[in-house]
Amino acid sequence: MIKVTQVTARVPRVLSKRYELQNGELNIKPGGHMTEGFCNVIEIADMHQFAELIAGLRSNEALIYGVPKGLDTARIVTKEEFELAKENGKPGIIARTNDCFEWPDGPGIFMIDYDPDDGGTALSKNELLELFEKICPELNGVPKVWWASSSSHICTEGGADLTGLRGQRIYVPVSDARKIPELSKAFEARFWAAGHGYIRISKSGTCLKRTPMDHAVYQPNRLDIAAGASTGEGLKQMRGAPEVVV
Template identity: 55%
Template structure:
C-alpha cells in the first residue's frame, strides 16, 4: 500500500510559509498566512524517496496535512464558517481544515517529528536530533526516515554569508498504519521524559508547560505542516538543500 498525505494549496492568501527579510543586518520573520480558500489533493507515494521529491519541491503557497479527507480525494478548502453556511446539498467537493473533515488513513502514512530549538539555547545538530530520537525509541534505529531543516533555517546573504544556521528541523518517519500516529507521539513523549529530556516552563500567564525536544501539539489529522521553504526578501536566500534519507 502507498503512503498517503494531503497537499494543501492556498489561493487566498498566495503565501502560507514564513517570509524572512533583512533589515539593518537583522533578520525579521513574518508568519505565514491564514488560509481562507484553496484546494486539496491526496498524494500517494510508493517509496520514501518519492515523498522526499515532493517535499523538497513544495511551493510557498503549499503545506502538508498528514491526515486524509473524509470525502473525495481532491476538492476545495474553505473556512469552517463558510462551509457551515453552505447548504448541505452543495457541499460535495468542499471541506474545511478541521478534524471534522479529516481523519487518519487506515494505511501507511507519515509520522512527522517537529524538533524546534529551545528559546534560550542552541539547536540540536542534525546528528544530535537523529541520535536523541533513536536513543529514546530504539525501535526506530533501523527504520529509514527523512531529515529536513525547517523553513527558519540556513539563511544567507546573496554573496554567501551565513546569517542563520540550523534552527528547527523535522524527521519524517513512514508508518504502516497512520491511525497509530497519535499513540506513537504519546509513546515518544513518555520515553523522552523517562530518559531525562523533559523540562518545565512557566508561561507569561503563569501556566506550567511541559516541554521536550519535539512538539507534541501537531498530531491532529487536519494540522498543517508548513514544510515549504521560506519566502525571502531582497538580498537574502535560503539554502536548505534537499530532504536527506537517514
C-alpha cells in the same frame, strides 16, 4: 502506498514564513493562515519519493498527514463557508477542521517537529537522529527523511548564514496512521523517563510540559508548511535538500 494530502493555498498566496532585512536587522513575518485553497490526496511509494515531494513544494503549498473524509480532492474554505455549502448541498467543499479530516486507514507519515528553545543551541542533524534513535530504538534501520525547517539557514546573497541550523523535521513512515497520536504519547513518556522532559514557564506564568519534539501537532487536519521560507531582497535560504537516512 503511503497516503498524504497536498494543499495548495489561494488565500493567502504565501503560507511559509518570510524573512526580510530591515536596517540591517533580520525581520521575521509569520506564515499565512490559509482560508481558501484546494487539497488532493496523493500516494507515495517510499521515502525517497516523499523526499522528492517535499523538496518540490512551493511557498503556497503544504502537506497534511490526514486525509479528507470520503474525498480524494476537495476545495477548502472557512468553517462558515463550509456550513453554508453543506446546507445548500454543494459537494466537494470542506473546511480544514478535524470534522472534515481523518487519519488514513493504512500507511502514513509520522512527522517529528524539533525546535530548540529560544536562545538555545540547536542539536546537529546527527545529534538529533541519535537522540531519537536512543529514545526509540525501533527507528534504527527504518528509512526516514530529515530536513532543516524553514527557520534554518537564512543567508545573505553573499553566503553569510544569519540563522544557522534551527528547527528540523524527521519524517517516519508508519504502517497504520491512525496510531500516530498514540506514537506521540509514547515518545513523550519515553523522553520524560529518559530525563529529557522539562517545564517551560509561559508569559502568563503557566507551567508547560515540553520534550525535544512538539506534541501539539498530531491532529489529522494540521498543516506541515515544509516548503522553504520566503525571502526578501538580499536574502536566500540555503538549507540543502531533504535527506533519506536509516
